[in-house]
Amino acid sequence: MSAVCPEGHLSATEDWCDLCGSPIAPGPSPRAQPSRAAGPPPADGQRGPAGAVDEAGPSDGAGPADGADLPPTTRSAAPLTTPPPSAPACPVCTEPRSGSRYCEACAYDFDTGTVPGAPVPVARPSPASHAGPASRSGPPPHSPPRPHLPATADPVAAVRSADGQTVIAGAGAGAGAGVGWVAEIGPDRAFFDRNDDDVDFPDLVTRRQVALAGDRTLIGRRSPRRNVLPEIDLTLPPEDRGVSRVHAFLDHSDDGRLAVTDAGSANGTWIGSDPRPIPPGRTVPLADGDHIYVGSFTRITVRRTC
Amino acid sequence: MVSFRCEVHQNPYLPEDGTQVDAVVTVTVTADVDGAGPAATARPAHGEAAGTAAGDPAGAGTGRAAGGGPDAVEVILLDCSGSMSGGRKMAEAQRAAAVAVDTLRDGVGFAVICGTSGASMIYPDEGLAIVSDRTRQEAKARIGTLAAGGGTAIGAWLRAARALMLLAPDAIHHALLLTDGQNNEPPDTLAEALAACEGVFQCDARGVGADWKVDELRLIATALLGSVALLRQPADIAADFQAVIQTVMDRGVRDVRLRIWAPRGARIRFVRQVSPQIDELTGRAVAVSDLVQDYPTGAWGSETRDYHVCVDVPPAPVGGRRLAARISLLDGEQTLSTTKVEVIWTDDSVESTRINEVVAHYTGQAELARAIQDGIRARQAGDEDSAVTALGRAAQLAAAAGDELTLRRLEKVVEIVDAQTGQVRPRHSVEKLDEMDLDASSTLTVTPKTP
Ligand SMILES: [Zn+2]
Ligand SMILES: [Zn+2]
Numbered sequence: 001m002s003a004v005c006p007e008g009h010l011s012a013t014e015d016w017c018d019l020c021g022s023p024i025a026p027g028p029s030p031r032a033q034p035s036r037a038a039g040p041p042p043a044d045g046q047r048g049p050a051g052a053v054d055e056a057g058p059s060d061g062a063g064p065a066d067g068a069d070l071p072p073t074t075r076s077a078a079p080l081t082t083p084p085p086s087a088p089a090c091p092v093c094t095e096p097r098s099g100s101r102y103c104e105a106c107a108y109d110f111d112t113g114t115v116p117g118a119p120v121p122v123a124r125p126s127p128a129s130h131a132g133p134a135s136r137s138g139p140p141p142h143s144p145p146r147p148h149l150p151a152t153a154d155p156v157a158a159v160r161s162a163d164g165q166t167v168i169a170g171a172g173a174g175a176g177a178g179v180g181w182v183a184e185i186g187p188d189r190a191f192f193d194r195n196d197d198d199v200d201f202p203d204l205v206t207r208r209q210v211a212l213a214g215d216r217t218l219i220g221r222r223s224p225r226r227n228v229l230p231e232i233d234l235t236l237p238p239e240d241r242g243v244s245r246v247h248a249f250l251d252h253s254d255d256g257r258l259a260v261t262d263a264g265s266a267n268g269t270w271i272g273s274d275p276r277p278i279p280p281g282r283t284v285p286l287a288d289g290d291h292i293y294v295g296s297f298t299r300i301t302v303r304r305t306c
Numbered sequence: 307m308v309s310f311r312c313e314v315h316q317n318p319y320l321p322e323d324g325t326q327v328d329a330v331v332t333v334t335v336t337a338d339v340d341g342a343g344p345a346a347t348a349r350p351a352h353g354e355a356a357g358t359a360a361g362d363p364a365g366a367g368t369g370r371a372a373g374g375g376p377d378a379v380e381v382i383l384l385d386c387s388g389s390m391s392g393g394r395k396m397a398e399a400q401r402a403a404a405v406a407v408d409t410l411r412d413g414v415g416f417a418v419i420c421g422t423s424g425a426s427m428i429y430p431d432e433g434l435a436i437v438s439d440r441t442r443q444e445a446k447a448r449i450g451t452l453a454a455g456g457g458t459a460i461g462a463w464l465r466a467a468r469a470l471m472l473l474a475p476d477a478i479h480h481a482l483l484l485t486d487g488q489n490n491e492p493p494d495t496l497a498e499a500l501a502a503c504e505g506v507f508q509c510d511a512r513g514v515g516a517d518w519k520v521d522e523l524r525l526i527a528t529a530l531l532g533s534v535a536l537l538r539q540p541a542d543i544a545a546d547f548q549a550v551i552q553t554v555m556d557r558g559v560r561d562v563r564l565r566i567w568a569p570r571g572a573r574i575r576f577v578r579q580v581s582p583q584i585d586e587l588t589g590r591a592v593a594v595s596d597l598v599q600d601y602p603t604g605a606w607g608s609e610t611r612d613y614h615v616c617v618d619v620p621p622a623p624v625g626g627r628r629l630a631a632r633i634s635l636l637d638g639e640q641t642l643s644t645t646k647v648e649v650i651w652t653d654d655s656v657e658s659t660r661i662n663e664v665v666a667h668y669t670g671q672a673e674l675a676r677a678i679q680d681g682i683r684a685r686q687a688g689d690e691d692s693a694v695t696a697l698g699r700a701a702q703l704a705a706a707a708g709d710e711l712t713l714r715r716l717e718k719v720v721e722i723v724d725a726q727t728g729q730v731r732p733r734h735s736v737e738k739l740d741e742m743d744l745d746a747s748s749t750l751t752v753t754p755k756t757p
Binding site: 015016017018019020021022023182208209210211213237305 | 433469472473475567568569570571572597619627628629630632638639646648
C-alpha cells in the first residue's frame, strides 16, 4: 500500500504524502473535521504508526466506511496478498502466520511488507519471498531519545538508560521497600551485531527496569500455559525470541550479593565482554553495573540500589 | 472499554507566504462500562469543587493488570516534618490519608509513606499492600499513630515512591504528595529525583498553609504530569484527597502518548496542553523518526483535554494544499485515534486572517497564566509598576474569557478598576494565602464559551 505524491515521493500513506505533506488523491476539503473512523482493528490489536494509517479507536466505528485499510488499487496491483504455502511464517520474526493480515507477534503487515514504526515506504511489494532483506527494510535511524524521557512503548516501567541513581526506599526508621538490586533491561546493538540471528533489531530502543524482590528472579519468556512467569519477561516489547522460556536465574540473598545461573538455555548467557557463555548450572557472582547478555539482542544491567 | 476521539479546531487558510499553522486538538475519552459516561468522572480537582461524583470506575474495575500484579499503584506521601505539628495540620493530614485509603479501589497496590529528612514506611512495613477491607483498616490504624518531627526532603520521598512503583511495573502509577513547607535538600537533589521519577509515575502535589513554595510544587507537578493546589485550611485536605484519588481510580488507560507527524522541512514550534490546565510539552518531545515526535500525556480516565499545536510548514503557492500535521493518540503502539491538520494557501485575506475562536481562546489562556506568574514575581521583587501592568493584562484576558474564578482570585491581589481595559490598582495589604492561591491556580484554564 503505497502511492506517489505530486513531488515524486513514495508515500506509505495514500491521502497525503508522508514525507512532504502534499495531497495525493483528491482529498476532502481542508476544513477542520473530526477524526475519521476505519474498519475493525487487526486481530492482534497492533496498529500502524500515526504516519501510516488514519484510524480511530476500536469502538469509534460509526464514521464513514471509507475502507481506508483495503484500497482496491494497490490490492489489484499485488494480487498475491496471501503468502504462498511454502512461506507461512512472518519474514521478520518467524512467527507462523495466523491467517490475519498482520503478524500476531510483531504486527508485520503481510499485504504491504511493512512493519509498524516505519514511516518510510517499503518498495518491495511482495514481502514473503525472502526472509533477509525484508526484515531490514523499514525504519529510518532514530534520533536518540532525550535523556530525561524514555522513548518507549512502556514509559511507566522505563527509566533513563543512564540512570545510575540510587533508589531510596524507606530511608527512615521503618523498613525500606525491600529493594537491593534493580535490573535494567533493553536491547543492545553491539550484542545484536555479534549474533547472527535472523531477526530485526527493535525499532524503538526501550529500556525498562525491574526491582529484584524476594531472593530469586527468573529471566525468561512468559508462558502461563506452562506456568512460567518470569519476573524479567522478554515477551514484553521489544520481545526477544532468542530467550528461552526458563533462561537463567538471578539469586539475591539478604547479604546483598547477586549471582546469575544459566538454567540450560538454548542460546546461552554471557557476562560482560567474555566471549564465551557461562556454563549452564554454574552460579556466577555479579558486581554492580555488570552486563548480562541473553537472546538475540537483550542486555540486562544489574545495579545496586542502597 | 474506552474510546478516544480527536477533533481539530483551526483556520485551514494561510496567506501567501504564510507558514505558521495553529490548531487545537480536543481529545475526548468515553468509557462504555456500566454506562459510565464522561459525566461520571470529575475533572482534576479544583481548589473549590472538592466533592466529586463517586462514579463508576472508567473501564478500570478489574483490579489486576495483564501481568498478574495490581493494575494501579497509589503511594501517599505525607509530610511528617516538625512544622506539621502546628495547629490541626497533622490531625487533618491523618484524617485525609484515611479518607484517601478508603477511596482506593479493592485490588489496587498502595503504600503510605511518612516524609521527614528521609522517607519511612507507614504502611505496609515494606513493598506494596493490596487494597482490601483488612489492609484499609491496618493502614488507617497505622496512620493514626503518626507523629510529626524532622525535616523536609521531598526528593527522598519521591525516590521512595519510585522504588515502590517499580515493584509493579505494569500498573498505572500515581503518588499524592502533601507538604506544608519548603524543601530543605540541596538544590540539585530534588531536580535529580524528579529526573529519575519522570515517566515512572504521575504525582499531584498539594501544599497546606502559607509556608510552602508554589514554584517548588509546580516543578514537581509539571515534571510528573500532575496538578498543584493550595489547601488553605488543614480541614480542606480530606475532601481534596478524596477528589484526587477518585480521579486517579477512574483512570483506565495507563500511558498515552501524543504523536505528531509534521512534513519534511516543518518545525514544531510548540505543543501545549491547554485544558484542563496548561502544561508545556514542547521540551518533552521524544523523536520517533525525523518527522515524528512523541509527547507523554500520562494516564487517562473519562475526560476531555485540549492540546494546542503550532507548526511552521514550508510555504506553498496560492492554491497549494498541504498536510501540516497528523496527530494521534497512542497506547503503546496501538493508535487510539488520529486527526489531521490540513492547510490551504489563499489570496483571500478574509479567509486567511480569520482566527479560529478556540485557538484564540487558548492562546489567551496561556498568556493569562504567564501574566499572572509574571505579575506575582514582579510583586514579590517589589517592582510595583511591572506587577500592575502584568496583572492588569491578566484581568483583561480573564474578563475576555469569562473566567470568573480567576477574576475573583485576581481581585484579592489587585483592585480591579476596569477589567475590560485592564486597569488595576495595587493593593497594599494582600494576604499571602491569596497571592499563593492565584499563583498555584494560574495554569488552570476554562473552556471556550459556546457561541
Ligand atoms: Zn511528497
Ligand atoms: Zn512477525
